[in-house]
Amino acid sequence: MGRAVWNILGDGPLTTGVTAAAPQQGLYALDEVSDEGLLGWQERALCAQTDPEAFFPEKGGSxxxxxxxxxxxxxxxxxxxxxxxxDERFGIWGGLSERERRKLKRRAV
Known part of the structure; x- marks a missing residue:
């Protein structure tokens, strides 16, 4: 069975880890989230099985x-x-570096 998740802002991406039994003023109920959760994909990520330092190299590192x-x-x-x-500012996420993600966001605007 899933759990209800509330979007505090009422728009944009979900705020993870925020749950409530009933909506309160300013909170909007969203679809029920599976037991896997909003970040369940991280358990299936290959980076979880490798050296995390490779995904957060020193400045100028490979x-x-x-x-x-x-x-x-x-x-x-x-x-x-x-x-x-x-707005992750450090590391490799989804195969892109910080700089590549910034360029991608600029092109989307």
């Missing part, structure tokens, strides 16, 4: 290994969507 892992990951799209929605 992103090649992380991006190689991302190319064969089944949840790459969900990962990128999460990073864009949550």
């Amino acid at each position: 992103t090649r290994e992380a991006k190689r892992v991302c190319t064969s990951c089944d949840v790459r799209a969900e990962c990128l969507e999460y990073a864009l929605a949550n």
